[in-house]
Amino acid sequence: MSKLTDAFTSGKAFIPFIVAGDPDETSTLNNILAMAKAGADIIELGIPFSDPVADGTVIQAGDLRAFEGGITVDKIFGIVKAAREQIQTPIVFLTYANVPFKYGYDRFCAQCQALGVNGLVIPDLPFEEQGEIRPFTQKCGLDLIMLITLNSGDRVPALAKAAEGFIYVVSTQGITGERDEFDHRLSALFAQIKEYTEVPAALGFGIHTPAQAKALSQFADGIIVGSAIVELAAQHGTAAAAAIGKYTAEMKAALA
Numbered sequence: 238m239s240k241l242t243d244a245f246t247s248g249k250a251f252i253p254f255i256v257a258g259d260p261d262e263t264s265t266l267n268n269i270l271a272m273a274k275a276g277a278d279i280i281e282l283g284i285p286f287s288d289p290v291a292d293g294t295v296i297q298a299g300d301l302r303a304f305e306g307g308i309t310v311d312k313i314f315g316i317v318k319a320a321r322e323q324i325q326t327p328i329v330f331l332t333y334a335n336v337p338f339k340y341g342y343d344r345f346c347a348q349c350q351a352l353g354v355n356g357l358v359i360p361d362l363p364f365e366e367q368g369e370i371r372p373f374t375q376k377c378g379l380d381l382i383m384l385i386t387l388n389s390g391d392r393v394p395a396l397a398k399a400a401e402g403f404i405y406v407v408s409t410q411g412i413t414g415e416r417d418e419f420d421h422r423l424s425a426l427f428a429q430i431k432e433y434t435e436v437p438a439a440l441g442f443g444i445h446t447p448a449q450a451k452a453l454s455q456f457a458d459g460i461i462v463g464s465a466i467v468e469l470a471a472q473h474g475t476a477a478a479a480a481i482g483k484y485t486a487e488m489k490a491a492l493a
């Protein structure tokens with residue numbers, strides 16, 4: 238069984254996201270440890286990218302801070318290596334396709350396996366184009382996380398059947414960023430997914446309060462939060478771990 242799927246066995250999963258290197262490597266390591274200690278079930282670590290088309294202004298700003306701090310893919314691997322000396326919480330990379338492509342799929346996936354990354358979320362790699370990386374993720378035991386949206390339509394069965402680890406259900410047709418309302422069709426989408434797979438499905442995009450997490454977890458197996466946490470990193474800089482840990486604990490408690 239996938240360690241990512243295992244993370245859903247003790248109840249609803251809380252999956253926080255931060256930008257790796259925001260604002261530096263040490264802060265990211267501290268933030269990862271704080272989220273793990275506060276009960277994060279899976280940590281989603283974003284690899285900054287120059288053209289983050291699915292990201293709103295908060296995460297774009299986090300990417301820029303990370304680039305200003307001199308972050309590189311190899312330094313991010315170093316952060317994971319250091320984290321793995323202290324925590325076993327599953328980690329997935331959130332990365333745009335060009336990053337592993339330029340690094341070399343084989344070398345990138347081998348590094349992930351060696352350092353204990355459990356899966357990849359590649360938002361701009363459509364299901365039909367995953368064939369180029371899948372041999373390497375499979376060889377290295379990495380789950381390739383499927384994204385399903387309200388627009389997935391008649392592709393839902395194929396996406397659900399191909400799912401590994403967990404499914405990332407995107408709550409809106411827009412970009413990342415805090416929202417106050419969610420589409421009423423989401424519960425039906427989760428029910429449809431469950432007709433085709435037992436792989437757990439987590440909901441992301443827009444969620445930022447414990448009340449939202451509690452309500453949406455009535456049908457979602459897990460809740461993913463990024464922008465609200467990256468905003469804490471923006472506010473607290475190199476001393477964000479305490480605030481991020483506190484927020485993580487509050488969101489995890491809402492899922493109990």
Ligand SMILES: O=P(O)(O)OC[C@@H](O)[C@@H](O)c1c[nH]c2ccccc12
Nearest residue numbers: 254291360413414442443462463464
């Ligand atoms: O920021 P939000 O609205 O809480 O959504 C999670 C999102 O940030 C995180 O999962 C993520 C960051 N960048 C992405 C790009 C595509 C899909 C998902 C992401």
